[in-house]
Each structure stands twice: as C-alpha cells, then as structure tokens.
Amino acid sequence: QLEVKFAEMLGYAASERRVTLMADALNQFERTDRMIALSWLPDPLPANVRLLATAIPGAESEELSRRKGTRITTLPAFTAAEIVDVAKAVYACYHREPTAEVIAQLGAIPGKDGQPAAGNALWLTLALELLNLLDADDFAEAERDVTGTPEEKLHRLVLNRCRALPGTMEGLYGVFLGQVEKAAGRVE
Numbered sequence: 001q002l003e004v005k006f007a008e009m010l011g012y013a014a015s016e017r018r019v020t021l022m023a024d025a026l027n028q029f030e031r032t033d034r035m036i037a038l039s040w041l042p043d044p045l046p047a048n049v050r051l052l053a054t055a056i057p058g059a060e061s062e063e064l065s066r067r068k069g070t071r072i073t074t075l076p077a078f079t080a081a082e083i084v085d086v087a088k089a090v091y092a093c094y095h096r097e098p099t100a101e102v103i104a105q106l107g108a109i110p111g112k113d114g115q116p117a118a119g120n121a122l123w124l125t126l127a128l129e130l131l132n133l134l135d136a137d138d139f140a141e142a143e144r145d146v147t148g149t150p151e152e153k154l155h156r157l158v159l160n161r162c163r164a165l166p167g168t169m170e171g172l173y174g175v176f177l178g179q180v181e182k183a184a185g186r187v188e
Helices: 003-016 058-064 079-091 100-107 122-134 135-143 148-165 167-183
Strands: 019-023 050-051
Touching: 003 019, 003 079, 079 100, 079 122, 100 122, 100 148, 122 167, 135 148
Parallel strands: 019 050
Antiparallel strands: none
16 A cells, blocks of 8 residues: 555656655665565656666666666766765865875775775765764863874874774774764663
C-alpha cells in the first residue's frame, strides 16, 4: 500500500513540476528482496521525474541499469584542486579558512583502496566537519600543549586530529559516533 501511495504522490507532484529524487547508497538500504529489486521505485518513473542515486556495483546498481532510460556513471575521485575547493567550502560554513598543511594532511590519508581517502566526497566532507567541530575537551587538550600562541596550539591540535583520522568510511563513522556519544551521551 505504501509503494502504491508513493507512486501516486510522485505522479501527482510530477504533474505539477519537475521532481528530482535523490537516494544515496542504494546498496546500504535494508537488505530485503523488495529493496534490492528496487520494487518500491515506480517503473517506469513518471515523465517529469529524474532519479539521482548512488550505489557501489552490485545487485541494486544492476537492477537500476536494467530500467529503460537509466544512465550509469562512475563517479571519479576528487582531484587535488577539488579537495581544496571542498575544504574551503566546508570551512567557510564556520567562518574559517583551512590551512594548506591541513589540506595536504587530509590528502595524504590513504583509503581502503590505497587511493587518497579525500577523493571520496562523503569521507572528505565528514572529515572536514569533524575537524571543525572541536569541543571544550579538545580545547583543553590544546591548552596542555604549553608552547606557542593559542592559534599555533589550535593548529597543532587540528593537525593531530587530522593525522588520527581513519581512511575508511566505517572508521570515520566510528569517530563521528564517538563525538556524538561524547556530546549527547551513550544510549544503552
């Protein structure tokens, strides 16, 4: 019933204007037959609907490729210049400017495949967010570093945090969830 209602509402919305559906990591949706087969997604999509989806190669991307009008594109890793642009954009949200040293350090962290982890858009964005969301404990740690100006201490702290970042999404999510637990408490 939910799938039928979704198709109805999607068709209604598309009759009024162009609709873009975005789905990230189809391969990480619930591992049921219906999700893997993408049966929840109307086939064909209404005329005024576009789907932008990401997935690693597998059952979901194969299923999607069988649909008429589908174009599969491999997303290239970020270039060094794009890494700089993304870093500047994320830091700008915090009214800061990333240092070349921090960007170089991020670019040097190897990913699971041996390529720079920063080439992955999700990894890079989450890593940059983590470097910008320091808390009181982090600043206390920076203060224990007795040499240098406050700015130099903070810079060293960010570089140390950067060097400690894992190169995999799973590892980075672990760091992120650790930060959330530290801020919000652990749910048992």
